[in-house]
Amino acid sequence: xxxxxxxxxxxxxxxxxxxxxxxxxxxxxxxxxxxxxxxxxxxxxxxxxxxxxxxxxxxxxxxxxxxxxxxxxxxxxxxxxxxxxxxxxxxxxxxxxxxxxxxxxxxxxxxxxxxxxxxxxxxxxxxxxxxxxxxxxxxxxxxxxxxxxxxxxxxxxxxxxxxxxxxxxxxxxxxxxxxxxxxxxxxxxxxxxxxxxxxxxxxxxxxxxxxxxxxxxxxxxxxxxxxxxxxxxxxxxxxxxxxxxxxxxxxxxxxxxxxxxxxxxxxxxxxxxxxxxxxxxxxxxxxxxxxxxxxxxxxxxxxxxxxxxxx
Numbered sequence: 584x585x586x587x588x589x590x591x592x593x594x595x596x597x598x599x600x601x602x603x604x605x606x607x608x609x610x611x612x613x614x615x616x617x618x619x620x621x622x623x624x625x626x627x628x629x630x631x632x633x634x635x636x637x638x639x640x641x642x643x644x645x646x647x648x649x650x651x652x653x654x655x656x657x658x659x660x661x662x663x664x665x666x667x668x669x670x671x672x673x674x675x676x677x678x679x680x681x682x683x684x685x686x687x688x689x690x691x692x693x694x695x696x697x698x699x700x701x702x703x704x705x706x707x708x709x710x711x712x713x714x715x716x717x718x719x720x721x722x723x724x725x726x727x728x729x730x731x732x733x734x735x736x737x738x739x740x741x742x743x744x745x746x747x748x749x750x751x752x753x754x755x756x757x758x759x760x761x762x763x764x765x766x767x768x769x770x771x772x773x774x775x776x777x778x779x780x781x782x783x784x785x786x787x788x789x790x791x792x793x794x795x796x797x798x799x800x801x802x803x804x805x806x807x808x809x810x811x812x813x814x815x816x817x818x819x820x821x822x823x824x825x826x827x828x829x830x831x832x833x834x835x836x837x838x839x840x841x842x843x844x845x846x847x848x849x850x851x852x853x854x855x856x857x858x859x860x861x862x863x864x865x866x867x868x869x870x871x872x873x874x875x876x877x878x879x880x881x882x883x884x885x886x887x888x889x890x891x892x893x894x
Contacts, residue, residue: 588619588620588677588678588679589618589619589620589678589679589680589682589699589700590619590620590621590622590641590674590678590680590681590682591610591619591620591621591622591681591682591684591695591699592621592622592623592670592674592681592682592683592684593606593607593622593623593624593683593684593685593686594623594624594625594645594666594667594686595623595624595686596625596626596627597625597627597629599686600623600625600627600629600845601822601837601840601844601845601848601849602686602687602820602837602848603623603686604623604631604635604840604844604845605689605822605836605837605840605841606684606686606689606690607623607640608635608638608840609689609690610690610695611638611639611640613692614693614695614696617695617696618696619682619695619696619699620641620678621639621640621641622640622642622643622674623640623641623642623643624642624643624644624645624666624670624673625642625643625644625645626644626645626649626666628644629642632843632844632845634843634844635844643673645666645669645670645673649665649666649669651665651668651760651763651774664773665773665774667683667740667743667774668755668759668774668777668778669756670683671747671751671755671756672750672751672756675751678747679746679747679748680699680700680744680745680746680747681744681745681747682695682698682699682742682743682744682745683742683743683744683745684741684742684812685741685742685814687814687815687816687820688741688742688794688812688814688815689813689815689821689833689836690811690812690813691809691810691811691812691813692792692809692810692811693811694811694886694887695811697887698744698789698811698887699744701744701887701889702787702889703744703749703787703889704787704889704890704891705749706746706749706785706786706891707745707746707749707750707752707753707755707782707786708743708744708745708746708749708750708786708787709743709744709786709787709788709789709889710738710739710740710743710744710786710787710788710789710794711738711739711742711788711789711790711791711793711794711796712736712737712738712739712788712791712892713737713738713739713775713796714739714796714798714800714801714816715737716736716737717791717801717875717876717879718872718875718876718879719875720736720879721734722734722737724737724779725771726770726771726772726776726779726780727779727780729769730766730769730780732780732783735779735783735784735892735893736784736786736892736893737779738775738778738779738782738786738788738892739775739794739796739816740774740775740778741794741814741816742789742793742794742812742814743778744787744789755778755781758781759774759777759778759781762777762780762781784893785892786892787889787890787891788889788890788891788892788893789889790885790886790887790888791808791810791879791880792808792809792810792811792812792883792886793810793811793812793886794812794814795808795810795811795812795814796814796816797813797814797815797829798816798817799859799861799864799865799868800865800868800869800872802830802865803865803866803869804869804876807880808880811886813833815829815833821833821834821837821849821851822834822837822838822849822851823849823850823851824851825850825851825852826859826860827851827852827855827856827857827858828857828858828859828860829857829859830857831854831855831856831857834849834851834852834853834855835853835854837849837851838852838853
């Protein structure tokens with residue numbers, strides 16, 4: 584595989600494979616003439632359904648030992664949350680750029696080819712702010728308080744556009760390992776905590792359309808912003824949304840794919856109308872935050888606009 588190529592990558596174990604493959608399939612369908620590879624990394628051997636064997640997806644096992652196992656904040660993510668930190672080192676020499684995506688993301692538009700080539704202003708990676716800073720960009724997040732640092736732009740690690748050479752030159756993985764060894768108990772948000780502390784605000788900021796963190800407080804703004812990648816952060820996932828709190832189109836994407844390839848992996852009703860229990864609170868939050876969200880979205884006049892974080 585020649586240097587200079589790019590790839591969209593995700594990482595999963597066998598349990599999350601149906602949802603990683605849903606994402607891969609959706610990307611392939613929305614980008615039929617793509618110039619990038621789609622690669623799925625796993626810690627487990629994956630059995631691919633026969634109908635997907637011609638899809639052209641690449642599969643790799645994480646070759647590096649996971650140095651972040653057994654930490655104090657395993658929670659529902661476990662050590663799998665740190666796998667993304669090891670992918671750039673394993674892909675060195677094969678790709679110039681990689682776009683890492685969490686498995687709980689669905690594409691809602693095109694443009695990944697162009698995104699993979701945008702300028703990163705000399706930084707190792709580009710990302711979208713965590714939604715905790717969408718309305719309050721100067722908020723000081725707990726990691727910075729714990730380490731006695733001033734407030735800095737704080738990225739969400741669910742979507743990472745990585746310049747592989749710059750990542751290696753800065754030894755991002757090595758810096759994360761050193762931080763983990765000395766301060767594991769303070770890294771409450773896993774890889775996201777480490778990346779924000781290691782980068783210390785030195786990263787390139789992307790429009791939120793590339794990581795629209797879909798929550799009760801952002802769901803209605805999504806129709807105005809027209810996100811390209813929708814990220815279902817938190818515990819509400821479309822493939823297990825039996826309470827019908829998310830729009831049917833998201834449940835349907837997983838239900839239809841899993842019905843064909845992984846029966847039982849998405850036990851939801853894809854046609855039931857969404858009626859979340861917190862609907863009233865959601866309307867109020869959107870009303871109160873209209874102006875701050877308008878200011879935030881106005882920072883990115885088009886989906887491919889970038890800026891050094893903090894400017």
